Amino acid sequence: MGRSPCCEKVGLKKGPWTPEEDQKLLTYIEEHGHGSWRALPAKAGLQRCGKSCRLRWTNYLRPDIKRGKFSLQEEQTIIQLHALLGNRWSAIATHLPKRTDNEIKNYWNTHLKKRLTKMGIDPMTHKPKHHEGLGSGSGLARDTANISHMAQWESARLEAEARLGKESKLGITNANPLQHHLMISSSPNPAHHVVHVSKAPPALPCLDVLKAWQGAWSLTTKSTIRDNVNSMVFSGGSMTAVDDLESPTSTLNFPHVNNAFNPPPMQNINNIVPCESGLLQDNDNVTYGYTDASAAWFAHNYRSGSIDEEENVIVTTGLSSMIMEDFADVLVYNSEDHQQNASLGGHISQNGVGGNGSCGGDGFEENRSYWNSLLDLVDTSPSGSPVF
DNA sequence: AAAGCACGCAACCGCCGCTCC
DNA sequence: GGGAGCGGCGGTTGCGTGCTT
Numbered sequence: 098m099g100r101s102p103c104c105e106k107v108g109l110k111k112g113p114w115t116p117e118e119d120q121k122l123l124t125y126i127e128e129h130g131h132g133s134w135r136a137l138p139a140k141a142g143l144q145r146c147g148k149s150c151r152l153r154w155t156n157y158l159r160p161d162i163k164r165g166k167f168s169l170q171e172e173q174t175i176i177q178l179h180a181l182l183g184n185r186w187s188a189i190a191t192h193l194p195k196r197t198d199n200e201i202k203n204y205w206n207t208h209l210k211k212r213l214t215k216m217g218i219d220p221m222t223h224k225p226k227h228h229e230g231l232g233s234g235s236g237l238a239r240d241t242a243n244i245s246h247m248a249q250w251e252s253a254r255l256e257a258e259a260r261l262g263k264e265s266k267l268g269i270t271n272a273n274p275l276q277h278h279l280m281i282s283s284s285p286n287p288a289h290h291v292v293h294v295s296k297a298p299p300a301l302p303c304l305d306v307l308k309a310w311q312g313a314w315s316l317t318t319k320s321t322i323r324d325n326v327n328s329m330v331f332s333g334g335s336m337t338a339v340d341d342l343e344s345p346t347s348t349l350n351f352p353h354v355n356n357a358f359n360p361p362p363m364q365n366i367n368n369i370v371p372c373e374s375g376l377l378q379d380n381d382n383v384t385y386g387y388t389d390a391s392a393a394w395f396a397h398n399y400r401s402g403s404i405d406e407e408e409n410v411i412v413t414t415g416l417s418s419m420i421m422e423d424f425a426d427v428l429v430y431n432s433e434d435h436q437q438n439a440s441l442g443g444h445i446s447q448n449g450v451g452g453n454g455s456c457g458g459d460g461f462e463e464n465r466s467y468w469n470s471l472l473d474l475v476d477t478s479p480s481g482s483p484v485f
Numbered sequence: 486a487a488a489g490c491a492c493g494c495a496a497c498c499g500c501c502g503c504t505c506c
Numbered sequence: 507g508g509g510a511g512c513g514g515c516g517g518t519t520g521c522g523t524g525c526t527t
Binding site: 148156199204206 | 492493495
């Protein structure tokens with residue numbers, strides 16, 4: 098009954114690996130690569146099954162593995178991603194550089210799961226076990242709603258990716274606006290990135306929405322903010338005014354500024370961050386949390402066909418280094434856009450969606466009007482492009 | 486000091502999906 | 507179309523270690 102185990106052959110060793118075995122495996126892979134795992138043990142002189150070798154390599158011997166304690170940020174990332182993806186450890190691991198799925202799984206099972214349970218949170222649903230006293234407008238309730246929206250969004254993205262992958266394998270080209278090329282050109286000051294959308298090769302790398310989102314809430318310390326000043330959206334006025342921003346497709350609630358997954362409001366941040374960009378004025382407050390998401394949202398809709406303008410330019414007030422990395426394969430650096438971007442930055446504030454200038458108080462557009470204003474800019478900006 | 490217990494982690498097992506023939 | 511082979515994934519196990527009694 099059932100499938101026979103892969104190590105059924107007599108004489109194949111099981112259990113902990115010895116240093117000698119590790120060395121044999123390392124030496125062989127360094128010289129020849131792993132190729133076929135099934136054939137590898139014999140060639141490497143190991144009395145192990147291929148599966149065991151693969152596991153030892155991927156979980157332990159690989160040179161690009163980070164070992165040791167998980168940082169607070171890594172913990173937060175795991176919890177967030179688990180809320181979105183469930184026990185899909187390999188998917189979670191792709192968002193944690195140098196960590197293996199096995200390590201993350203172990204860490205979840207031995208640490209994080211218990212911690213959440215202690216906090217009264219169901220580690221599987223990420224919802225509070227007891228809902229008494231939590232009104233629908235509570236932070237936790239909103240967080241749950243946000244996660245739900247993010248999961249919906251991520252799910253849509255995965256579907257789109259899968260479709261793209263199949264289409265690209267079938268050799269379908271130019272049949273879908275998703276297959277246009279997405280480029281971001283950037284000024285010398287990366288606070289002003291410009292995203293060009295144009296016809297281009299079909300093989301699009303996927304835009305990692307989760308990382309984008311993660312990048313929006315993970316910048317929590319002053320030093321990090323200093324390092325990432327260029328990833329911020331410049332805005333003024335009330336933080337609550339940007340609550341519940343939704344994309345036109347209603348698949349995404351932008352993370353709330355004050356919930357558990359976002360950094361706290363950063364007021365008067367220019368006290369600690371030099372206004373190098375030229376966009377910031379002395380009295381501007383700075384917040385962040387939706388620039389990356391905006392770019393991600395655009396890419397998502399562009400690739401799903403909701404936006405099909407060609408030769409568009411998206412001006413952003415900044416993308417985090419993280420999302421820049423995600424875009425890296427499709428980015429084109431263009432330093433000539435610096436001045437143009439700066440002026441478009443002003444354009445943003447005139448439309449009440451952020452940017453520099455004196456948009457204080459409650460002067461932000463909300464929800465649909467926010468997104469509509471962005472889309473309107475496709476027609477109104479000098480380059481015929483939406484502005485984030 | 487020794488036994489019992491809890492914990493963490495490496496490794497195994499079985500299933501699934503993809504690819505090739 | 508379907509079966510075999512293979513790699514990958516997630517659940518689980520079992521051993522080593524450190525702590526408690």
